[in-house]
Amino acid sequence: MTATVETLIEGVRTGNRLALARAISRVENEQADAHLLLRALYPHSGQAHIIGVTGAPGTGKSTLVTALVQAYRRAGVTVAIVAIDPTSPFTGGALLGDRVRMRALSGDSGVFVRSMATRGSLGGLSKTSGDVVTLLDAAGFERIIVETVGVGQAEVAIASTAHTTVVVEAPGLGDEVQAIKAGILEIADLLVVNKADRPGADRTIKALEMMLELESDSPRQIRHHGQLIAVEQPATATITAKQWQVTVLKTVATNNEGIDALRDQVEAHRDWLQRSGEWAIREQVRIAYTLEAIVRAELNRRILAALPQTEINDWVQAIRNRATDPYTAAQKILAPIM
Amino acid sequence: MAGEKIRVLVAKPGLDGHDRGAKVVARALRDAGFEVIYTGIRQTPQMIAEAALQEDVDVVGLSILSGAHMTLCPKVVDLLREQGQDDVLVVVGGIIPEEDIPQLEAKGIAAIFGPGASTQDIGNFIRDHARRVA
Numbered sequence: 425m426t427a428t429v430e431t432l433i434e435g436v437r438t439g440n441r442l443a444l445a446r447a448i449s450r451v452e453n454e455q456a457d458a459h460l461l462l463r464a465l466y467p468h469s470g471q472a473h474i475i476g477v478t479g480a481p482g483t484g485k486s487t488l489v490t491a492l493v494q495a496y497r498r499a500g501v502t503v504a505i506v507a508i509d510p511t512s513p514f515t516g517g518a519l520l521g522d523r524v525r526m527r528a529l530s531g532d533s534g535v536f537v538r539s540m541a542t543r544g545s546l547g548g549l550s551k552t553s554g555d556v557v558t559l560l561d562a563a564g565f566e567r568i569i570v571e572t573v574g575v576g577q578a579e580v581a582i583a584s585t586a587h588t589t590v591v592v593e594a595p596g597l598g599d600e601v602q603a604i605k606a607g608i609l610e611i612a613d614l615l616v617v618n619k620a621d622r623p624g625a626d627r628t629i630k631a632l633e634m635m636l637e638l639e640s641d642s643p644r645q646i647r648h649h650g651q652l653i654a655v656e657q658p659a660t661a662t663i664t665a666k667q668w669q670v671t672v673l674k675t676v677a678t679n680n681e682g683i684d685a686l687r688d689q690v691e692a693h694r695d696w697l698q699r700s701g702e703w704a705i706r707e708q709v710r711i712a713y714t715l716e717a718i719v720r721a722e723l724n725r726r727i728l729a730a731l732p733q734t735e736i737n738d739w740v741q742a743i744r745n746r747a748t749d750p751y752t753a754a755q756k757i758l759a760p761i762m
Numbered sequence: 763m764a765g766e767k768i769r770v771l772v773a774k775p776g777l778d779g780h781d782r783g784a785k786v787v788a789r790a791l792r793d794a795g796f797e798v799i800y801t802g803i804r805q806t807p808q809m810i811a812e813a814a815l816q817e818d819v820d821v822v823g824l825s826i827l828s829g830a831h832m833t834l835c836p837k838v839v840d841l842l843r844e845q846g847q848d849d850v851l852v853v854v855g856g857i858i859p860e861e862d863i864p865q866l867e868a869k870g871i872a873a874i875f876g877p878g879a880s881t882q883d884i885g886n887f888i889r890d891h892a893r894r895v896a
């Protein structure tokens with residue numbers, strides 16, 4: 425049974441969950457008509473607050489997300505979850521296990537959970553997760569939580585997708601030096617020490633707080649074209665809102681401790697984004713990132729389509745023989761296309 | 763293009779908590795290149811059908827050792843059909859007495875894999891019969 429694109433678009437807009445699920449598959453599989461779906465639904469997106477949840481494997485992200493969603497549901501707010509787990513680079517298969525922790529969310533029509541595999545994408549997300557967020561947004565979910573794969577130190581793509589990034593830590597994962605390294609901790613709008621009933625929780629909290637105290641008043645940095653650039657605060661924001669103060673929250677997600685406080689902080693961050701003008705800046709960055717990714721993917725597709733594999737093999741052979749070098753070869757390959 | 767992946771939901775309906783078999787199969791299907799969504803133990807048919815819908819899976823694999831298969835498995839099939847997923851393949855693994863098999867098949871279970879079934883056979887069956895055959 426293949427539904428037409430029109431039926432799917434209509435279905436997504438009117439709360440048909442099967443239509444939404446199937447629309448997501450078409451987008452995830454990059455089917456030929458996926459861009460028609462996205463084109464029609466994009467104008468209806470831009471309403472949801474996108475919350476990224478990231479952290480090392482085993483810090484309790486899925487359990488924390490589940491508890492956070494329940495807190496939102498108690499307040500009557502609808503939530504969609506995109507839960508990402510890794511694809512095996514060897515077999516292309518994946519085991520998506522985030523639902524095991526999310527059983528408490530079933531039977532609630534105000535919640536929609538979708539698991540995605542990275543399908544070769546690095547950075548903690550999947551290539552199409554941003555598009556899937558667009559669909560869930562257009563379907564009217566008020567909050568969209570994107571749970572990344574368990575990440576190490578440098579997978580920071582989530583910060584270009586989410587309005588609010590929550591970084592989850594657990595006790596006993598490292599010392600104070602880990603906390604001042606570059607990478608994942610820098611993208612946090614909120615830091616959570618989950619499993620805070622475990623020994624060492626206070627030390628972890630101290631280390632993170634120390635890191636935050638070390639942050640100076642240097643100009644605010646945002647990511648642009650993959651580089652950090654300093655930006656001026658919007659002129660209107662200077663009086664009403666100062667810088668966002670990252671705080672360290674303590675949670676025990678398995679018995680719901682600290683979860684309401686976490687929800688309050690996420691909402692406080694949302695308010696701050698809107699009051700300070702930062703929301704507009706993040707939207708700008710997010711859209712630029714999306715646009716670039718689409719242009720890059722299309723360019724890639726065209727280059728590969730214009731290049732027969734045999735030609736590539738010939739170049740590889742020539743480079744192996746040191747008859748040419750990869751830099752010259754790349755120039756020559758691209759010359760007729762560009 | 764990136765191409766389509768066959769998505770399989772592996773679930774344990776009912777009250778028995780013995781999930782080693784389900785995990786072995788989930789892992790084997792992962793290694794066979796499928797995207798496996800594992801839901802864990804003690805799932806109701808409603809929970810399984812709901813997960814199958816949200817995840818838009820091609821296949822639902824039920825692992826059941828409790829003896830309640832005659833009630834729970836057809837219920838999952840019925841719920842899937844009700845919500846418009848009539849093209850989803852449902853397979854069952856576990857302890858199923860020989861005499862129950864024809865009845866389960868009549869109720870829409872596509873295949874039943876008992877003790878000793880090879881994970882490779884399960885993978886091959888799914889690859890041959892899932893709706894989204896590449």
